[in-house]
Amino acid sequence: MSTVTAPASGASVVTGGATVEFRSLRRRFGATTALDGLDLTVRPGELLALLGPSGCGKTTALRILAGFETHDSGEVLVDGEDITRIPAHKRDAGMVFQSYSLFPHLTALDNVAFGMRMRGTSKTERRNRAQELLELVGLPQRAGHYPHQMSGGQQQRVALARALALKPRVLLLDEPLSALDAKVRLSLREEIRRLQQELGITTLFVTHDQEEALSMADRVAVLRAGRLEQCSTPSELYARPATAFVAEFVGTMSRIPGERSGDGVEVLGRRHEVDGELPADGALDVLVRPENVGLVPTANGRALVVSASFLGSVTRLTVRLADGTEIKSDLPTEAAAALPVGSTAEVTLPERPVLVDRRVATA
């Protein structure tokens, strides 16, 4: 590991980043399997988001890494060393919690200096360093404030400074933005990303918010029922999801019934090429993103516009086919004005759908 000086404030933080590996990690809580053989590697200095629905095991994995949870089997390696037998207070992993976790009886400065106090750092040194870290997170003027005198966003910034104070090898973020309002959330996620890149610290970020994961992370690991579904860059995850679950969990997707046509698929009377192999048997659905679906206003067209959601520069239209299938389409707002609710249109699909999956029965 090397030490660099963050240009913004001069606060030195150990960087170079550690490699974190989860190997065949398993954890059960009674009848519930939280982790079912998780295999995942976090590269040095990268920000990896653990994304998934509630109960998928993402927080359990993070807490096992932090030392707050035990595992049933498997290994957790940091720079090749199995850390599962090391107690939490000696793990060298800074953590920012979902709920505000600042110590209510201490000022912001004392909160940041707390870890150094536990390590016996001299008072002068820890005060200086805590002040530097507060500058790093943009709160030097709040040093003397208690948590109840600060906003949620400010508290999480202080918590971030506290997590960085001990120069951890790994930074763990457990849904740190989920309790904040939308505007603060947006600015703080940019702030976290800036700091993480500046310091080059290996970071695991747990979230169930796909937008947060896609906008912040170098790579996103999608978990489902304790297993890794896919771990890729945000763009790859979005454009080439490995499974239907990933495709539908990340971004918006429409399912349209199709028919086999050689090694391709026929949808709405037109044949489409497919990347990869088709499911071995059974009826098929094709999965397409709203931005890839076109609508052409047509009198007596096959698709009836049933709803419109204004999203700013685009408007999301939902059309219904005669068999009840609903398809979403994002059109420029000006173009969408030509398709009011109740009008009809023809649907155009991309040459290659995002994915072809076994048909899901609809009610």
Next chain:
Amino acid sequence: MASLISKIRFGRGLVLLVCGVYFAVPMAASVIFSIDDSKGGTTFRAYTDLLNAPGFMDSLTLSLELAGVTVAVLLLLLVPALLAARLGAPKLRPVIEVICSLPLVVPVVALTTGIVGVLRWGPDYLSDTPLFQTIVAIQDPSFPIVLVIAYVLMALPFAYRALDAGLRGVDVVTLVEAARNCGAGWARAVFTVVLPNLRSALLNAAVLTVALVLGEFTTASILGFAPFSVWISSNGKSDGQMSVAVSILSLLIVWVVLLLMSAVGRGRKSARS
């Protein structure tokens, strides 16, 4: 809306006034009676006689010592138990709550009768055994540990409620995890993070316990010890004016002790901020 608010304010004020009169009138009457001189004017004879009466300081000191030790024992028992339940076994919380509330349903006389039965137990041939000697030792009149045991049981429900209310206001699990994440072991996490944030709850539990110990009469009297409450009772019977003076003095002493404890708690808090 404005008329509703003013009605609520008026109702609130009326209730406060009635309560104030209910408490203040008897108190004022007692004070006036205790300093009334039958020959005309006022006299503090009842109070000076009381303070100079034999056993006053001894009984007061014993009561304060009993209160201090009871608070210490109670907190040493309850705080670790409640923290352990919150951190490691949340399912045990209802069990602890029931156990701590049990003394409420046992009358003090019944509890004391039980204690007397235990203290009388034991045939003579066991007199040289450590158990027998322990039973004798806890009845030492200079500091009857048996009273501490009884008071701990009696104060358990009140101290539990005060501590539980404090713990509900603090996310103990997250605070301990955050402290451990910052390099603190279990003990340091509890002492440097949890306990400072439970200061008010600890103080409330201590205040309730002290109030209970200073005012407890039944158990001490039946067991034959003479803390302040028993001394007051036995010394206030000789003279009507003195008995009222005793009541007022005991109230004042309890108030002063409780106010001092609250002031110490508040003083530390404001010094910190």
